[in-house]
Amino acid sequence: MPQQVQGVIAPGKNEPVRVETITIPDPGPGEAVVKVQACGVCHTDLHYKQGGINDDFPFLLGHEAAGVVEAVGNGVTDVEPGDFVILNWRAVCGRCRACLRGRPWYCFDTHNARQKMTLADSGAALSPALGIGAFAEKTLVAAGQCTKVDPAVSPAVAGLLGCGVMAGIGAAINTGQVGRGDSVAVIGCGGVGNAAVVGAHLAGAARIIAVDIDDRKLETARKMGATHTVNSRTSDPVEAIRELTRGFGADVVIEAVGRPETYEQAFYARDLAGTVVLVGVPTPDMKLELPLLDVFGRGGALKSSWYGDCLPSRDFPMLIDLHQQGRIDLGAFVTETIGLGDVEKAFARMHEGDVLRSVVML
Incomplete structure (x- = not known):
C-alpha cells in the first residue's frame, strides 16, 4: 500500500x-x-x-x-x-x-x-x-x-x-586523471572543492594549491591535504599558482565554483598542455569568452566533470573501503x-x- x-x-x-x-x-x-x-x-x-x-x-x-x-x-x-x-x-x-x-x-x-x-x-x-x-x-x-x-x-x-564528495574526488581522479607527482590547483574550497583536494592527495599529487576568498575554507583545505593556500581576495590567483609551480602553472586546475571569472583563472593558471576541469555548476545565464588563439596555443584539455565521471557501482564501494582503512x-x-x-x-x-x-x- x-x-x-x-x-x-x-x-x-x-x-x-x-x-x-x-x-x-x-x-x-x-x-x-x-x-x-x-x-x-x-x-x-x-x-x-x-x-x-x-x-x-x-x-x-x-x-x-x-x-x-x-x-x-x-x-x-x-x-x-x-x-x-x-x-x-x-x-x-x-x-x-x-x-x-x-x-x-x-x-x-x-x-x-x-x-x-x-x-x-x-x-x-x-x-x-x-x-x-x-x-x-x-x-x-x-x-x-x-x-x-x-x-x-x-x-x-x-x-x-x-553527490558533492564524489563529484570532487572524481573530478581529480577520474576526470583530471591526477597522477603521482603532479601539481594541482583547486579553485573554490567548499564541499566539492575540498573533496577535489582529497582526491588529488589520494592520487599522489606532489603539490596541491587551494584557492578561495575565505581563510576558514583555506584552513580546512590544509587539513584535507592542501600543501599551499591562496586567498584570491588579496592575491592574484594565477600569479600565485604560477609562482608556486616554478613559473609554469599547475598540471591540473580544478574549478569548483562554476563562474566565468574563476574558469578564466583556471584556464590561465595551468601549465602548457595542462588540464582544466570544470566541476562547479554554472547558471544558465553565464557566458564565457576566451581568445581562441589562447585555447589553441596553450594546448592540453578543457574538461567538464559530470558527477566526477563516476560509476557508482565501482567508485562508491571503493571509497567506502578507503575510508574504513583510514586512507581518506x-x-x-x-x-x-x-x-x-x-x-x-x-x-x-x-x-x-x-x-x-x-x-x-x-
Missing part, C-alpha cells in the same frame, strides 16, 4: 522550505522504496529552491543520501530489502552509445523512478531533486540508483558520496547533523560559508 511520510518541500521560487506529508507509492517494475537514514544538504538543493535548475515546483529536496532498501518492484535483482545503499542520481542504462562503448559513466540515458511521489493533502506531483528527493523519511527511486555498500559505515558519511576521512566533511525541520537554517549557514556539510539524520 502507498505510505505517507514526512518530507521537505520547496513550494515555489525562493519561498522558505517546509515539512509536508507526502505519499510514496509502492515500487513498480525496476523501482525501489528506500528508508532514508541520512541526507546531506547540498548547494544543488539550494539551486532548486531558487529556481536555478528549472521551475518544476514543488520540489522534494535532498539527494546526498544513504539508507536501507525497504521494498523493490518486479524485475529488480541487484538489490533487495535490507540492503544498505547509497543513492545516486545517474543510474546507467547499459544500452546507450556511451554504455555500449564501455563508458557507462557518460551514460546518455540515465533514469529515475517512473512513478511520482505526491503531496498527501492535494495530490500534486512532486519533482524529486536530481530524481531522488531524500529529505524524507522514505523515497521512491529507480533500483539502479541504489548502490550497495558495507553497512558498517556511518550513514551520515556514506550519503555524502551520493570522509567524516571530516560532516560539520553538523540536523533534523528535517532545520533545512532552511542549513541553507543560511551554507550561504555564510559556515559548513562543509550539514547532514539531515532520520
Whole structure:
C-alpha cells in the first residue's frame, strides 16, 4: 500500500522550505522504496529552491543520501530489502552509445523512478531533486540508483558520496586523471572543492594549491591535504599558482565554483598542455569568452566533470573501503547533523560559508 511520510518541500521560487506529508507509492517494475537514514544538504538543493535548475515546483529536496532498501518492484535483482545503499542520481542504462562503448559513466540515458511521489493533502506531483528527493523519511527511486555498500559505515558519511564528495574526488581522479607527482590547483574550497583536494592527495599529487576568498575554507583545505593556500581576495590567483609551480602553472586546475571569472583563472593558471576541469555548476545565464588563439596555443584539455565521471557501482564501494582503512576521512566533511525541520537554517549557514556539510539524520 502507498505510505505517507514526512518530507521537505520547496513550494515555489525562493519561498522558505517546509515539512509536508507526502505519499510514496509502492515500487513498480525496476523501482525501489528506500528508508532514508541520512541526507546531506547540498548547494544543488539550494539551486532548486531558487529556481536555478528549472521551475518544476514543488520540489522534494535532498539527494546526498544513504539508507536501507525497504521494498523493490518486479524485475529488480541487484538489490533487495535490507540492503544498505547509497543513492545516486545517474543510474546507467547499459544500452546507450556511451554504455555500449564501455563508458557507462557518460551514460546518455540515465533514469529515475517512473512513478511520482505526491503531496498527501492535494495530490500534486512532486519533482524529486536530481530524481531522488531524500529529505524524507522514505523515497521512491529507480533500483539502479541504489548502490550497495558495507553497512558498517556511518550513514551520515556514506550519503555524502551520493553527490558533492564524489563529484570532487572524481573530478581529480577520474576526470583530471591526477597522477603521482603532479601539481594541482583547486579553485573554490567548499564541499566539492575540498573533496577535489582529497582526491588529488589520494592520487599522489606532489603539490596541491587551494584557492578561495575565505581563510576558514583555506584552513580546512590544509587539513584535507592542501600543501599551499591562496586567498584570491588579496592575491592574484594565477600569479600565485604560477609562482608556486616554478613559473609554469599547475598540471591540473580544478574549478569548483562554476563562474566565468574563476574558469578564466583556471584556464590561465595551468601549465602548457595542462588540464582544466570544470566541476562547479554554472547558471544558465553565464557566458564565457576566451581568445581562441589562447585555447589553441596553450594546448592540453578543457574538461567538464559530470558527477566526477563516476560509476557508482565501482567508485562508491571503493571509497567506502578507503575510508574504513583510514586512507581518506570522509567524516571530516560532516560539520553538523540536523533534523528535517532545520533545512532552511542549513541553507543560511551554507550561504555564510559556515559548513562543509550539514547532514539531515532520520
